[in-house]
Amino acid sequence: MADKRYTGSWESIQKHEVPKWYDDAKFGIFIHWGIYSVPAYAPHTWELGDAQVTDWFCNNPYAEWYYNSVNVGRGPGYEHHVEKYGADFKYEDFIPMWKAENWNPDEWARIFKKAGAQYVVLTTKHHDGFCLFPSKYTDFNSVKMGPERDITGELTDAVRSAGIRMGLYYSGLIDWQFANDPIFDDDDLFGTASPTYAYADFSYNQMKELIDKYEPSVLWNDIGWPKQSEEAMPYLFAHYYNKVRDGVVNDRFNGKHYDFLTKEYQVGEMDRSQKWEMCRGMGLSFGYNEIEGDDQLITVPKLVNLLVSTVANNGNLLLNIGPKADGTIPAEQVRRLEILGEWLSVNGVGIFGTHPSDRESEIREDGMELHYTRKDHVLYVFADGLKDGVNEFLISDFHGNLRPLDERLQIETIPAGDGLLVRTKNYQAGMYAIGLTSEG
Numbered sequence: 042m043a044d045k046r047y048t049g050s051w052e053s054i055q056k057h058e059v060p061k062w063y064d065d066a067k068f069g070i071f072i073h074w075g076i077y078s079v080p081a082y083a084p085h086t087w088e089l090g091d092a093q094v095t096d097w098f099c100n101n102p103y104a105e106w107y108y109n110s111v112n113v114g115r116g117p118g119y120e121h122h123v124e125k126y127g128a129d130f131k132y133e134d135f136i137p138m139w140k141a142e143n144w145n146p147d148e149w150a151r152i153f154k155k156a157g158a159q160y161v162v163l164t165t166k167h168h169d170g171f172c173l174f175p176s177k178y179t180d181f182n183s184v185k186m187g188p189e190r191d192i193t194g195e196l197t198d199a200v201r202s203a204g205i206r207m208g209l210y211y212s213g214l215i216d217w218q219f220a221n222d223p224i225f226d227d228d229d230l231f232g233t234a235s236p237t238y239a240y241a242d243f244s245y246n247q248m249k250e251l252i253d254k255y256e257p258s259v260l261w262n263d264i265g266w267p268k269q270s271e272e273a274m275p276y277l278f279a280h281y282y283n284k285v286r287d288g289v290v291n292d293r294f295n296g297k298h299y300d301f302l303t304k305e306y307q308v309g310e311m312d313r314s315q316k317w318e319m320c321r322g323m324g325l326s327f328g329y330n331e332i333e334g335d336d337q338l339i340t341v342p343k344l345v346n347l348l349v350s351t352v353a354n355n356g357n358l359l360l361n362i363g364p365k366a367d368g369t370i371p372a373e374q375v376r377r378l379e380i381l382g383e384w385l386s387v388n389g390v391g392i393f394g395t396h397p398s399d400r401e402s403e404i405r406e407d408g409m410e411l412h413y414t415r416k417d418h419v420l421y422v423f424a425d426g427l428k429d430g431v432n433e434f435l436i437s438d439f440h441g442n443l444r445p446l447d448e449r450l451q452i453e454t455i456p457a458g459d460g461l462l463v464r465t466k467n468y469q470a471g472m473y474a475i476g477l478t479s480e481g
């Protein structure tokens with residue numbers, strides 16, 4: 042008997058449960074690629090959530106916001122544009138410079154596979170309104186101009202051939218082809234966006250195009266969904282879930298229904314009782330920013346810690362890469378993916394397909410952190426913040442044994458009271474967080 046079909050009601054939609062594949066996936070790759078990847082410039086200022094909103098939009102570290110950073114007419118982004126391209130150079134003038142001449146989607150898929158990514162989410166239309174797919178609702182798209190390729194279709198095929206699931210990002214509430222007043226603060230962000238029914242119809246139709254043409258495993262909407270079509274949303278979700286039974290949607294369709302909550306840098310709340318996803322760039326930007334070199338990107342130890350602490354608390358990590366306009370991924374970003382993949386090849390058994398343990402994460406005074414995951418009756422312990430050589434930590438209320446997932450690591454375990462004392466003997470920094478398993 043085929044699964045019951047969803048109908049266009051909130052009651053029917055709310056029956057959708059988070060599919061096992063998404064809960065088990067733990068690690069995905071976000072991709073922000075577009076016209077903004079040509080100028081590839083933003084000031085290196087703050088993480089989202091770290092700055093006063095009033096400062097944010099005129100000193101925006103998000104290189105994918107290039108259009109608005111010029112449109113506000115002041116600040117480092119505007120000054121950089123005028124100095125390098127001249128005040129008369131229009132954003133659209135970058136389009137013929139986006140050639141993607143060195144783009145090989147299969148090479149990207151190989152890099153993602155080696156990194157251990159289980160899903161990919163690509164920007165199909167960011168705030169600038171440029172579509173990376175052959176939409177029949179606008180010619181402002183990557184087949185008609187710029188790369189003159191169906192970026193979404195080619196990458197979807199390559200990613201799926203590599204056995205990785207494909208998700209699609211869509212800027213639902215903001216489209217600077219429809220409303221392009223400069224955005225100076227959050228009121229502008231949520232106020233000027235999608236002011237017309239025409240735009241609400243446009244975005245609804247494009248979302249349906251994306252669902253019908255690519256059947257994405259993830260619908261990653263951003264900022265919000267037009268109020269004028271909020272009533273129709275259950276029909277859109279029913280259409281999606283009937284077409285993609287194990288598809289998932291995020292909490293940015295005005296939060297009226299979601300399979301997972303989202304955090305972005307320091308913004309967004311997570312609670313372990315609900316599935317959530319942390320997204321961030323490797324630096325402060327999602328789009329490629331040419332002034333973000335190796336020193337400006339997250340360090341590998343912090344990246345491993347981010348993955349471990351996110352997964353231990355019922356989250357997935359959606360780590361962004363910002364490809365260059367020519368279609369290559371910056372070397373400093375590829376290196377981080379490779380090292381993360383190596384770490385996962387040894388420790389992934391304690392990450393993929395696990396669930397949060399009822400043991401809360403412990404952040405110790407001395408900087409050491411203990412994070413826990415479980416799979417069936419097996420407990421995994423991840424100890425991070427270790428020093429070279431000998432480290433000691435107690436797993437309280439534990440009556441079993443633990444062995445390291447990394448065979449290079451030598452440890453002693455000593456029953457101590459109601460727990461187990463673990464002493465590492467030869468820890469080295471390149472081991473990053475160490476995984477221990479209770480599996481014999």
Ligand SMILES: C[C@@H]1N[C@H](CNC(=O)CCc2c[nH]c3ccccc23)[C@@H](O)[C@H](O)[C@@H]1O
Pocket residue numbers: 103105106263264265292293303304305308309320327
């Ligand atoms: C992935 C990034 N998303 C940005 C928009 N981000 C936000 O609105 C963050 C605020 C936020 C965090 N959790 C939410 C849940 C629902 C609605 C907004 C948010 C984009 O502005 C940015 O260019 C990039 O695409």
